[in-house]
Amino acid sequence: MTVSLRTGNHFTNTVRQTVFILLISVAIGAAVNLIRPDGIPFVETWSMADKLATENGDTMAIPLSEAAALFEKDAAVFLDARTQVEYDQGHIQGAVNLPWHEVDNYFETVIMTLDPEAMTITYCDGEACPLSHDLAMLLKDLGFTRVKVLVNGWTLWKEHDLPVTTQSS
Amino acid sequence: MPQKKLSHDVILTIGYHFTRLAMAGVFIYASIDKIIHPDLFAEAVYNYQVLPGYLVNLTALILPWLELILGFCLLINRWMAGASALATGLMTLFVGLTLFNLARGLDISCGCFSAAPGENPITLLTLVRDISFLILSLGLARLVFVKNTSRQLI
Numbered sequence: 001m002t003v004s005l006r007t008g009n010h011f012t013n014t015v016r017q018t019v020f021i022l023l024i025s026v027a028i029g030a031a032v033n034l035i036r037p038d039g040i041p042f043v044e045t046w047s048m049a050d051k052l053a054t055e056n057g058d059t060m061a062i063p064l065s066e067a068a069a070l071f072e073k074d075a076a077v078f079l080d081a082r083t084q085v086e087y088d089q090g091h092i093q094g095a096v097n098l099p100w101h102e103v104d105n106y107f108e109t110v111i112m113t114l115d116p117e118a119m120t121i122t123y124c125d126g127e128a129c130p131l132s133h134d135l136a137m138l139l140k141d142l143g144f145t146r147v148k149v150l151v152n153g154w155t156l157w158k159e160h161d162l163p164v165t166t167q168s169s
Numbered sequence: 170m171p172q173k174k175l176s177h178d179v180i181l182t183i184g185y186h187f188t189r190l191a192m193a194g195v196f197i198y199a200s201i202d203k204i205i206h207p208d209l210f211a212e213a214v215y216n217y218q219v220l221p222g223y224l225v226n227l228t229a230l231i232l233p234w235l236e237l238i239l240g241f242c243l244l245i246n247r248w249m250a251g252a253s254a255l256a257t258g259l260m261t262l263f264v265g266l267t268l269f270n271l272a273r274g275l276d277i278s279c280g281c282f283s284a285a286p287g288e289n290p291i292t293l294l295t296l297v298r299d300i301s302f303l304i305l306s307l308g309l310a311r312l313v314f315v316k317n318t319s320r321q322l323i
Contacts, residue, residue: 003318006317006318006319007318009317010250010314010317010318013250013251013317014250014251014254015251016251017242017248017250017251017252017254018251018254018255019251020248020251021235021238021239021242021248021251021252021255022235022255024234024238025231025234025235025238025239026231026234028234028238029230029231029233029234029235030230030231032204032234033207033230038207038208039207040207040208040211040226040229040230041226042226042227042230043223043226043227044211044222044223044225044226045222045223046211046215046222046225086290125277126216126218126277127216127218129216129277130212
């Protein structure tokens with residue numbers, strides 16, 4: 001067989017095998033999801049707004065403008081739900097660090113010191129970051145009455161040049 | 170010089186099996202946690218914010234199986250042309266996504282080897298690791314090409 005023929009064969013094989021592997025993956029992925037009891041819907045609406053809707057139809061999300069206005073008036077406590085390392089690298093000025101993944105360790109030092117009646121705004125980073133949402137739900141369960149989530153808080157806050165505290169400052 | 174040719178072939182053979190098994194390990198290991206926790210992995214996929222909402226779950230359901238099956242092909246040394254091409258394609262995609270998110274400064278979890286959100290954030294180290302895997306995959310695809318097109322089998 002000539003080199004060009006072998007090369008042609010190689011590319012035909014590559015395409016054929018790639019398609020096979022893809023088709024098998026689609027078939028097994030779909031079949032396993034149908035069979036398993038904890039399968040997920042094949043198509044789902046993914047939006048933070050839905051997740052943050054409360055039972056009475058309100059939303060826990062707070063727009064950046066409102067959060068910034070409360071910040072100006074010093075009328076809200078900002079809780080940073082990210083890790084301590086991320087918090088140390090930079091956070092909303094005056095925010096308190098309450099890492100969701102170690103929330104138990106911060107119970108006495110942070111949560112007990114907060115006023116459950118005060119306006120409390122949780123944030124993390126990324127449109128879909130679940131940390132601030134999970135933290136907000138916990139605080140609500142603990143009896144906090146005015147908890148809001150600033151979705152994608154850290155990124156938005158930086159983008160709008162609002163006051164931050166960073167490692168270098 | 171037949172002896173020189175022989176040692177060259179031995180090196181190619183060792184390189185071929187090493188990269189094949191290394192990438193098999195990477196893909197199979199990467200798929201397990203995501204297959205076990207499709208809901209968490211879907212969240213990781215969504216966090217990347219590159220796919221329209223309706224494709225998030227489909228991707229989360231199929232991508233781990235694709236990784237497992239192509240990893241298995243690499244492991245048993247079958248369908249190597251397709252598997253090595255797919256491995257290269259996937260690693261290119263992952264490097265691209267990592268670069269994209271590092272550039273955006275988005276703080277999300279990698280979802281690379283563990284589906285759990287909040288763990289393993291994307292860092293420069295993630296990028297270096299993914300680029301290394303991409304180089305291995307490219308090398309493997311090249312060796313498969315040599316193996317399939319040259320007269321001598323390596």
